[in-house]
Amino acid sequence: MSQEIQIPELGSVGLLRYSWRQLTSMRTALILLLMLGVAAIPGSLIPQRTQNPMKVSEYFKNSPELSRWMDRLSLFDVYGSPWFSAIYILLFISLIGCVLPRTIEHFHAARALPPATPKNLDRMEHHASWTAQGDELDKARVWFKKNRFRILEKEGSISAEKGFSRETGNLLFHLALILVLLGISFSSIFGMRGEAILNVGERFVNTPTSYDSLQYGKLFKENNLSDFSIKIDKFTAKYNVETNAPEDYTLDVTFAQGDLTKISKRVIKVNSPLKVGNTNIYLQANGYSPVVTVRDSKGNVAMQGPVPFLPQDANLRSIGAIKVPDADPQIGFVGSFVPTYARSKDNGAISVFPEALDPRLLLSAWIGDLGLDSGVPQSVYRIDTSKMKQVGLKSLKPGETFIYPQGSITFEGYQQWVNLQIVNDPGKNFALLGGIVAILGLLASLFTRRRRIWIRAGKSIEVAGLAKNAAPGLDIEMQKFVTMLKGEN
Amino acid sequence: MARTWAYFSNYLIYSSMAVYTLSFFAHAIETAWAVRITTEDSKKTLDYKRTEKVARIATAMMILGFLLLVAGVVARGISAGRVPWGNMYEFSITGAMAFSGAYLAALRKYDLRWLGLLVSIAVLLTLGTAVAVLYRPSAPLVPALKSTWLIIHVSAAIISGGVFLLANTIAAAYLYLDAMESRGERTAWAKRLPSLEVLDQLSYRLVAFVFPLWTFAVIAGAIWAESAWGRYWGWDPKETWAFITWVAYAAYLHARVTIGWRGRKAAWLCLFAGSTFLFNYVYVNIWGTGKHTYSGL
Numbered sequence: 001m002s003q004e005i006q007i008p009e010l011g012s013v014g015l016l017r018y019s020w021r022q023l024t025s026m027r028t029a030l031i032l033l034l035m036l037g038v039a040a041i042p043g044s045l046i047p048q049r050t051q052n053p054m055k056v057s058e059y060f061k062n063s064p065e066l067s068r069w070m071d072r073l074s075l076f077d078v079y080g081s082p083w084f085s086a087i088y089i090l091l092f093i094s095l096i097g098c099v100l101p102r103t104i105e106h107f108h109a110a111r112a113l114p115p116a117t118p119k120n121l122d123r124m125e126h127h128a129s130w131t132a133q134g135d136e137l138d139k140a141r142v143w144f145k146k147n148r149f150r151i152l153e154k155e156g157s158i159s160a161e162k163g164f165s166r167e168t169g170n171l172l173f174h175l176a177l178i179l180v181l182l183g184i185s186f187s188s189i190f191g192m193r194g195e196a197i198l199n200v201g202e203r204f205v206n207t208p209t210s211y212d213s214l215q216y217g218k219l220f221k222e223n224n225l226s227d228f229s230i231k232i233d234k235f236t237a238k239y240n241v242e243t244n245a246p247e248d249y250t251l252d253v254t255f256a257q258g259d260l261t262k263i264s265k266r267v268i269k270v271n272s273p274l275k276v277g278n279t280n281i282y283l284q285a286n287g288y289s290p291v292v293t294v295r296d297s298k299g300n301v302a303m304q305g306p307v308p309f310l311p312q313d314a315n316l317r318s319i320g321a322i323k324v325p326d327a328d329p330q331i332g333f334v335g336s337f338v339p340t341y342a343r344s345k346d347n348g349a350i351s352v353f354p355e356a357l358d359p360r361l362l363l364s365a366w367i368g369d370l371g372l373d374s375g376v377p378q379s380v381y382r383i384d385t386s387k388m389k390q391v392g393l394k395s396l397k398p399g400e401t402f403i404y405p406q407g408s409i410t411f412e413g414y415q416q417w418v419n420l421q422i423v424n425d426p427g428k429n430f431a432l433l434g435g436i437v438a439i440l441g442l443l444a445s446l447f448t449r450r451r452r453i454w455i456r457a458g459k460s461i462e463v464a465g466l467a468k469n470a471a472p473g474l475d476i477e478m479q480k481f482v483t484m485l486k487g488e489n
Numbered sequence: 490m491a492r493t494w495a496y497f498s499n500y501l502i503y504s505s506m507a508v509y510t511l512s513f514f515a516h517a518i519e520t521a522w523a524v525r526i527t528t529e530d531s532k533k534t535l536d537y538k539r540t541e542k543v544a545r546i547a548t549a550m551m552i553l554g555f556l557l558l559v560a561g562v563v564a565r566g567i568s569a570g571r572v573p574w575g576n577m578y579e580f581s582i583t584g585a586m587a588f589s590g591a592y593l594a595a596l597r598k599y600d601l602r603w604l605g606l607l608v609s610i611a612v613l614l615t616l617g618t619a620v621a622v623l624y625r626p627s628a629p630l631v632p633a634l635k636s637t638w639l640i641i642h643v644s645a646a647i648i649s650g651g652v653f654l655l656a657n658t659i660a661a662a663y664l665y666l667d668a669m670e671s672r673g674e675r676t677a678w679a680k681r682l683p684s685l686e687v688l689d690q691l692s693y694r695l696v697a698f699v700f701p702l703w704t705f706a707v708i709a710g711a712i713w714a715e716s717a718w719g720r721y722w723g724w725d726p727k728e729t730w731a732f733i734t735w736v737a738y739a740a741y742l743h744a745r746v747t748i749g750w751r752g753r754k755a756a757w758l759c760l761f762a763g764s765t766f767l768f769n770y771v772y773v774n775i776w777g778t779g780k781h782t783y784s785g786l
Binding site: 026027029030033034036037040041043044045048050051078079184193240242243245246247248249269270271272273280282284421423425428431432435436438439442443446 | 626628629630631632633635636697698700701704705708711712713715716717718719720721722723724725726729730732733736737739740743744747748765773
């Protein structure tokens, strides 16, 4: 009694073809497009590792269990996550599958002649007829040619068509989007991006070890780093005295290329990076490095030099750590630097202006194990004081010395540091070209109207028109055409 | 001198608010009269002259308010010695200017006077919020904003925003009238408004007209970001939401042109796309993190 339902066998080829059709259908493309928009949302609400790693670690600290789950779903790396990539890769496959056949079709259609005049013009829109005068066909031909219609003449009728650039623009727009994506992928494979913090007076040599952080694409070779060095000569920051907001940052550098024979003075500003071939050097951030000398109890110098501190607010109150691992026992200072000192009731030492008008260095000294050999990566701006003992607390003006039982520290003064970002982005020009072509294509596709106009001459003249996509404006054009034919202007 | 210009700008903004208020009342009276007249016995010949006169006053006031607002924005720019797009107060007064400018420009081509009431309310609310909550003294730009791209990128974004919001208002009107018609006949005052088809077409045309400009605004922003921040795209919240808006409008255009969505569905999609723009402006500017934090709040 069993009824067997006969299902036509699809086969693997059939299944593939079916999936391909589904994927490249307009509906799927539209759904993918909307999904891409929705998928981009979480990345703007949840902190992302690429932009704000500090916030991400805060998340982990506050709710470790939840964060671990979120991390499993790549919610801290949305734009590099498998699911986000899946959506845009599917979208682009769908796009290619949709656009390429249409391009070929359009290429043929653009060279073909318009279809012959239909028999029953009176069923068309914009139909009109009147008694013939005799020269209408010639007039129409001239008019069509002047207005750059493509025409087909057959048995006393002309079929004319115009507006192919609509589809051309449309296809160009979509092809250009593919170009943008290719540009982006090209950069991520062949490009590099690194950052380095430098004190004024220091020299940066472009080798991998000079960077504080360096990321490069899979096919970027380390010896592809361009051969240059930069010496930081001077950094000038100008601030508004009323709002404390920065007005201008200027970085003067001495730039040397290759074998140091070509040396030149250059200026780097926020909106004008230094360009070396494909590599751009940007001024990204700046701050203060207090200069200190640490001595042991016998007066021997254990450490000397500028230590970059990290700005915490608009007035550049900065925090940092001075670590002296070579001292015995190890010693570390948890510090905060304020460029223009003031005291507030609630927060203690604060800065009231970003320029160093009255700088102070506030230190707490710790002895014990700095934990540098434990293998756990440590922030250079913080000290893990869990295995240390506090031995003193002090606020220093430039030139002052803080003496504690195990030695002393002198606040010699300060220097400024800058953060240079060095980027080699070989694909960006493709992306830019893609962007420009996309806009041009978009303009052509949104503002061109595709339409056909027919005229048939016999005893009477018959004309009609047809606008594709119900684009407006054909009525006016038909009026002009008819007036011209009747010779009424 | 800079301070004098800043005060001058404030007076101009206050004056334009006063004039927009007059325009608002004139639009309200016009709507009210239109209701009263049509509810009278329909056999009587209707006298639309008075209504027409009030409508003209309303539009004239709107133009005057717009001119005062333009002057206020320009004076603000002079006071700071730069284009007036440095913080949220300045974005808001310029945005209100773009919105009412888009309305007035569209008015030259289409009969949109019925929309004047909504436009004047929206402009008044925006300016009111700007003056009361967002106001910051005129000040020079931070270094990252000192670029020619500020003029290009921000002006394109503001104009696009003005037109998007106009399209949104029309789509909302469509949905409201559509709901009204599905319950029966339009009520008296709504009879003067254009047919559903006209509204549907109009919001589509506004979007189609301004979508390339929005694309340009995003690309100009990317070019600027490349020279200021060392990357042209970094999924900064503002960039992400600009992208979402772009995707939403692209979906809207495809839905209309390729799949043939009309009416209710298209209007909802249009509203959704427009709200992503508003979200970007309000939420990301004020509460968001990232590099586009120029609200000054």
